[in-house]
Amino acid sequence: MGLVRWPFWAVVCVFLSVPCGLVVSEQEQLEDIVQQPVHCERIDNSQWSRSGSANDWEPFHGRIGDRVLRCDCHDSVRTRRSEEYTVDQQPKLRNAVFVLSAFPATTVATDILIVNCGQLHVPAGTFRSIRAAFLPRTIRFVNIAQLTLDSFAFESDSPTRAQQVVTNPRDPNPILGPITLSFDRCQLDELPANVFHGAAIRSVLFSASSIGAIRSLAISTRFQQFLLSDTVVGSFSRHAFKRAQMEQLHLHNVTMTGAWASQAWQGLIVGNSIQIRDSRFLQTVHPAAITESSTDELLLQGNVFNEAIADEAFQLEIKLRVRLLDNSxxxxxxxxxxxxxxxxxxxxNAQPDILLERNLIDTFTITTDTSSxxxxxxxxxxxxxxxRIAQLATCESTNVTFPAWSEIFFLQPFATTPRDHPDSYISVEQYRTQEGCDSEDNRLLIIILATLLGVAILGGVIGGFLCWRHYRRKEQMLILEQKVVQPRTYRETQILLKLETVGTLKTDF
Structure with missing residues (x-):
């Protein structure tokens, strides 16, 4: 009598009275998740031009390289199905997680392209074995539905300074690597810490992508350019750009759904410019969002800030100019x-510029007593x-201490046009002139002058009356001296003396 071998999950079902159909379904779901390496193949110029993907590659390079290494997840799925499984035993690869295997030291490619992946995992040290003299010019990820990057994922073998000078003596930035790293139509849950650390990267470009969060120390290395274009960013964590150095930091058409944390850009050094253009920030920009940083130029143009920008949100050193244009x-x-x-x-003796042109503020708050x-x-x-300030113009709200009254506009009372229309606003100078807001000072001056004039008139009347009274008394004394006879006795002499000093004396002789 032969023994029947039961699967372990069947024995568990018998003793625990668990429905076996549920266990089987869970096992099938677990089997759906398959990890497999991405298949890579070399493509020359002629193959690349016939592949129909040259348009995706051409914007990043003037000419198509002759040593392109293309890693396509769709090709990997077809290869696995054809080599390992028959038609009746094809697995469900809907949830296949592809792993980008480490490139060997013999890899020689001018450009590396990874495309068409549902889920792709790039572990640490994937590019570490590539020799420094043969690093690619471009590493590009295209159309990745869920891209997971580990810390030190792009770490590479860095050449010495002497080798760099010998390789490209005309390089203006020999300390930077040759790689341009770009992400096009990729979805990332996060950029982990030190993801670019130790990599020979010159530029990092994100286009039409989504990043859940940029973690602390994720961008803490040296680049020539860091660009976010047509990208959705969840949030900048604290110290996300700490001690990063680059020539250009550009954010173009970026939607930031989370808050911009304090000290997110701390110790950031940008040699040329920080440009944030046509972007939308849905949450608050906290104090010291940019702190202990420096740049030649800060440009905010065409952005929309749905929530408040806190006091001293931008704390940085400026060399040339600060420009805020067409922001809301x-x-x-x-x-x-x-x-x-x-x-x-x-x-x-230099004076950097601060240019504020065509900006719209819904609520303007005064947080200091020294300036309005x-x-x-x-x-x-x-x-x-x-x-433009979208607050109703009143004598109190338009009482600003800035001299350029003609360029500061408040919302005009009883305006018939929409709030975002320029005709709905009136300048501070024009409003205060029409409403006579500055006449209160003249009234006070008039009241003071009238009071002084009244006091002067009253004093003059009282003084004139006293002078007239004194004059009348003097006349009466003169008349009295003319009518009274000369005294002949001692008694008459005393009476006359009293008349001179006291006045009319009621007595009889």
Whole structure:
């Protein structure tokens, strides 16, 4: 009598009275998740031009490289199905997790392209074995539904300075690597800490992608350019850009759904410019969001801030200029520019510019007693144009201490046009002139002058009356002296003396 071998899950079902169909279904679901390496193949110029994907590659390079290494997850699925399984035994690879295997030391490719993956995992040290002299010019991820990057995922073998100079003596930045890392139509839950650490990367580009969160120390290395374009970012964690160094930091058409945490950009050094254009921030920008940082130029253009920007949110050193153009702020504080100061690298007699043009503020809050408008740093040249505040114009709200009254606009009372229309606003100068807001000072002056005039007139009347009374008494004494006879006795002499000193004496002789 032969023994029947029962599966372990069947024995568990018998003793625990668990429905076996549920266990079988769970086992099938677990089997659906398959980890497999991505299949990579080399493509030359002729194959690449016929593949129909040259348009995706051409914007990043003027010419198509002759050593392109293409890793396609769809090709990997077809290869696995054809080699390992028959038609009746094809597994369900809907939830296949592809793993980008470590490239060997013999890898020689000018460009590496990873495309068309549902789930892709890039472990640490994937590019570490590639020799420094043969690092690719471009590593590009395209159309990845769920991309998971580990810390040190792009770590590479860094060449010595001498090798770099010999390889490319005309490189203006020999300390930077040759790799341009780009992500196009990729979804990332997060950028972990030190994800770019130790990598020979020159530029990092995100286009039409989504990043759940940029974790602490994720961008803490040196680049030439870091660009986010048409991308959704969940949040900048604290110290996300700590001690990062780059020439350009650009955010174009970025939607940030979470809050911009304090000290997210701490110790950031940008040699050329920080540009944030056509972006949307749905949550609050906390104080010191940019702190202990420096750049030549800060540009905010065409952005929408749905929540408040806290006091001193931008604390950085500026060398050339700060420009705020065509932005829309939900709530803005008067201390926005209080943390901005002149860079130590600026000439002693130079005056950086602060340009504010065509900005719209829904709520403008005054947080200082020394000024009723924006507090600007010292030694900056201020240029203001069409600064609109969507608050009803009153004599109190338009009482600003900034001299450019003609360029500060408030919401006009009884306006018939929409709030975002320029005709709905009236300048501070025009409103105060029409409503006579500055006449209160003249009234006070008139009241003071009238009071002084009344006191003077009253004093004159009283003084004139006293003088007239004294004159009348003197006349009476003269008349009395003429009518009274000369005294002949001692008694008459005493009476006359009393008349001179007292006046009319009621007595009889």
């Amino acid at each position: 702020f939900n709530q803005l504080s008067s201390n926005l520019f209080r943390g901005i100061r002149i860079s130590n690298e600026t000439a002693w 408008f924006l507090v600007f740093p010292r030694n900056f040249s201020i240029s203001l144009q069409a600064f």
